[in-house]
Amino acid sequence: MSKQKGNLSIHSENIFPIIKKWLYSDHDIFIRELISNGCDAITKVKRLHSLGEADIKGERDFYVKVVLDKTARTLKFIDNGIGMTDEEVKKYINQIAFSGAEDFLKNYKDKGDRDQIIGHFGLGFYSSFMVADVVEIHTLSYRPGTEAVKWRCDGGTEFEMEAGDRTERGTEITLHLGQDGESFLNEFTVRETIEKYCSFMPYPIYFEVADKEPEKDKDGNIIVSEPEALNDTAPLYLKQPNACNDEDYKIFYRKTFKDFREPLFWIHLNMDYPFNLKGILYFPKLNTEFDTIEGRIKLYNSQVFVADNIKEVIPEFLLLLKGVIDCPDLPLNVSRSFLQNDGFVRKISDYITKKVADKLNSLFKDNRAEFEKFWEDISPFVKYGLIKDHKFYEKIEGIVLYKTTSEQYVTAQEYLEKHTGKLEKQIYYVSDPIQQAQYVKLLKEHEVEAVILEHSIDSAFISHMEMKKNDIHFKRVDSDISELMKDSDQGVDEEIKNKEVEALTAVFNKALNKENTKLQLENLKSEDIAAMIILSEDNRRMQEMMQRYSLGGFNPSMMPSEEILVLNKKHPLIQFCLRHAKVDSEEVKLVAQQVYDLAMLSHKPLSPEAMTSFIGRSNEIMKRMITFQENN
Numbered sequence: 053m054s055k056q057k058g059n060l061s062i063h064s065e066n067i068f069p070i071i072k073k074w075l076y077s078d079h080d081i082f083i084r085e086l087i088s089n090g091c092d093a094i095t096k097v098k099r100l101h102s103l104g105e106a107d108i109k110g111e112r113d114f115y116v117k118v119v120l121d122k123t124a125r126t127l128k129f130i131d132n133g134i135g136m137t138d139e140e141v142k143k144y145i146n147q148i149a150f151s152g153a154e155d156f157l158k159n160y161k162d163k164g165d166r167d168q169i170i171g172h173f174g175l176g177f178y179s180s181f182m183v184a185d186v187v188e189i190h191t192l193s194y195r196p197g198t199e200a201v202k203w204r205c206d207g208g209t210e211f212e213m214e215a216g217d218r219t220e221r222g223t224e225i226t227l228h229l230g231q232d233g234e235s236f237l238n239e240f241t242v243r244e245t246i247e248k249y250c251s252f253m254p255y256p257i258y259f260e261v262a263d264k265e266p267e268k269d270k271d272g273n274i275i276v277s278e279p280e281a282l283n284d285t286a287p288l289y290l291k292q293p294n295a296c297n298d299e300d301y302k303i304f305y306r307k308t309f310k311d312f313r314e315p316l317f318w319i320h321l322n323m324d325y326p327f328n329l330k331g332i333l334y335f336p337k338l339n340t341e342f343d344t345i346e347g348r349i350k351l352y353n354s355q356v357f358v359a360d361n362i363k364e365v366i367p368e369f370l371l372l373l374k375g376v377i378d379c380p381d382l383p384l385n386v387s388r389s390f391l392q393n394d395g396f397v398r399k400i401s402d403y404i405t406k407k408v409a410d411k412l413n414s415l416f417k418d419n420r421a422e423f424e425k426f427w428e429d430i431s432p433f434v435k436y437g438l439i440k441d442h443k444f445y446e447k448i449e450g451i452v453l454y455k456t457t458s459e460q461y462v463t464a465q466e467y468l469e470k471h472t473g474k475l476e477k478q479i480y481y482v483s484d485p486i487q488q489a490q491y492v493k494l495l496k497e498h499e500v501e502a503v504i505l506e507h508s509i510d511s512a513f514i515s516h517m518e519m520k521k522n523d524i525h526f527k528r529v530d531s532d533i534s535e536l537m538k539d540s541d542q543g544v545d546e547e548i549k550n551k552e553v554e555a556l557t558a559v560f561n562k563a564l565n566k567e568n569t570k571l572q573l574e575n576l577k578s579e580d581i582a583a584m585i586i587l588s589e590d591n592r593r594m595q596e597m598m599q600r601y602s603l604g605g606f607n608p609s610m611m612p613s614e615e616i617l618v619l620n621k622k623h624p625l626i627q628f629c630l631r632h633a634k635v636d637s638e639e640v641k642l643v644a645q646q647v648y649d650l651a652m653l654s655h656k657p658l659s660p661e662a663m664t665s666f667i668g669r670s671n672e673i674m675k676r677m678i679t680f681q682e683n684n
């Protein structure tokens with residue numbers, strides 16, 4: 053072949069500056085493009101061989117080799133695939149690559165939407181110019197009797213083509229790295245990028261550093277080691293689920309996510325129709341209940357990595373999981389706006405949601421003990437999912453578990469059944485089991501359990517459940533529980549009661565120096581409790597919401613909490629206050645203050661000032677007790 057020069061057939065001055073500028077932030081993608089071209093070339097030659105059209109002379113080992121030469125500043129991609137004839141280089145490299153370029157330039161030259169550009173423009177071979185000043189191709193076709201070809205282009209629109217000297221079938225692409233490719237002179241960057249994009253590609257990918265000092269043993273002999281492929285050519289997710297065991301899944305998880313905690317369980321997705329989708333989703337274990345959950349779903353197209361966490365394909369709440377999904381029907385270079393509007397993508401997303409819900413339901417039904425064991429770890433994810441996705445809610449709302457304060461796991465229905473006759477469509481919960489322990493104890497005395505809802509997602513979860521199911525209402529244990537604990541009001545004279553409330557209100561307002569302590573006088577079943585503080589559930593929720601949404605700028609005085617002091621008429625201290633309500637005595641004041649602080653202490657921590665007075669007063673009470681004892 054005589055030496056040829058020519059212009060790449062693009063009708064624009066120069067596309068390379070545009071490639072460099074617009075695709076810059078993803079510029080490691082050229083590694084994916086060149087290696088996957090190598091793999092495609094191998095697949096093609098194998099296919100031709102199986103059709104009897106290519107003679108590969110019993111060859112078994114197919115591979116793509118990447119060679120970094122820091123001294124020569126080159127990165128080579130070598131494959132033993134189909135190779136190209138000079139005609140094919142002209143057709144596939146010189147012309148076709150930019151056949152869409154004219155439209156592309158017209159449409160996007162002045163627009164900054166990178167996603168759009170990537171979506172509309174297959175990066176392909178020419179992405180190598182993002183990092184290289186000069187690119188060379190040395191290739192020899194599988195076709196018998198064809199000449200090797202050498203092609204060279206320096207990033208302008210001109211190329212040179214001549215007969216090459218390659219003697220083995222396949223293609224070698226050499227990138228002479230320019231300034232923009234500086235980082236790829238680092239072997240770790242190259243290795244990492246290969247692992248990022250190519251870890252499941254179907255042929256072994258080897259990586260060599262040409263000018264590296266060979267490793268030697270202690271006697272100075274060069275250690276010759278077998279090259280090791282960087283990828284797993286037959287990833288587990290491509291196998292049939294019944295051919296995989298638990299250990300296989302765990303090993304795959306560790307290798308793929310570098311997470312050495314055991315996953316809780318997994319779902320093997322395997323669908324051929326109406327679309328092709330394979331993958332494994334793992335439910336990761338959380339370190340602590342306060343762990344931020346950060347999932348990672350890697351999306352592949354025929355074993356070629358596309359991107360992490362594409363929320364248009366994977367329902368957002370599933371992004372809390374870890375997994376791989378391979379869907380050959382999705383375009384390799386996906387534009388987000390394209391995906392958002394694509395019905396096919398929605399079907400994929402629905403399928404994945406359904407599979408996850410099915411798995412949870414079957415665990416609940418077939419292995420409740422196991423499901424309960426996992427519940428703590430999966431509950432934030434499940435709750436987030438049912439808030440975000442109506443279809444998911446419908447499928448799993450019946451199996452949502454609640455952990456009770458006596459460490460049992462119950463569904464809402466089981467909780468209500470357990471409390472038939474005691475609670476009417478009400479679920480009591482604690483948001484802080486330690487702080488609210490007093491209330492829990494009180495409830496227990498009345499044979500009522502509370503459930504623990506202490507995760508940050510729980511307030512949104514509670515509201516969502518109440519909105520969806522108007523037959524359930526959640527009440528925190530410190531709200532309105534006096535209803536439950538009241539003795540019957542039978543025989544109580546309302547007029548007398550009102551007078552007593554009036555008298556006690558005066559005592560407490562004066563003692564506490566508060567104008568508006570709301571007071572409620574009840575005959576509680578328990579005679580041990582003098583008083584307790586309760587809050588209106590609605591008012592407290594409103595406050596919490598305002599606090600959350602005003603991002604710290606919320607001033608509590610804008611919306612004071614409606615606290616109610618419930619006094620137990622049966623308790624001797626309250627009876628004492630009632631008997632001496634009219635007398636302006638120091639003892640009544642001390643008792644009222646102490647009763648209030650004790651009620652407050654079982655509700656929430658005292659403020660520093662209140663705590664100081666409480667301690668002073670407690671000392672004072674004990675002193676008086678001793679004096680009384682000694683004088684009698």
Ligand SMILES: Nc1ncnc2c1ncn2[C@@H]1O[C@H](COP(=O)(O)OP(=O)(O)OP(=O)(O)O)[C@@H](O)[C@H]1O
Binds near residue numbers: 135144178
């Ligand atoms: N290593 C290779 N061996 C043989 N042929 C190759 C090789 N690399 C590229 N080609 C040929 O050049 C063509 C253009 O490659 P390019 O990477 O630009 O686009 P593509 O792979 O067809 O599509 P995409 O834009 O999705 O990457 C390929 O279709 C193939 O025919």
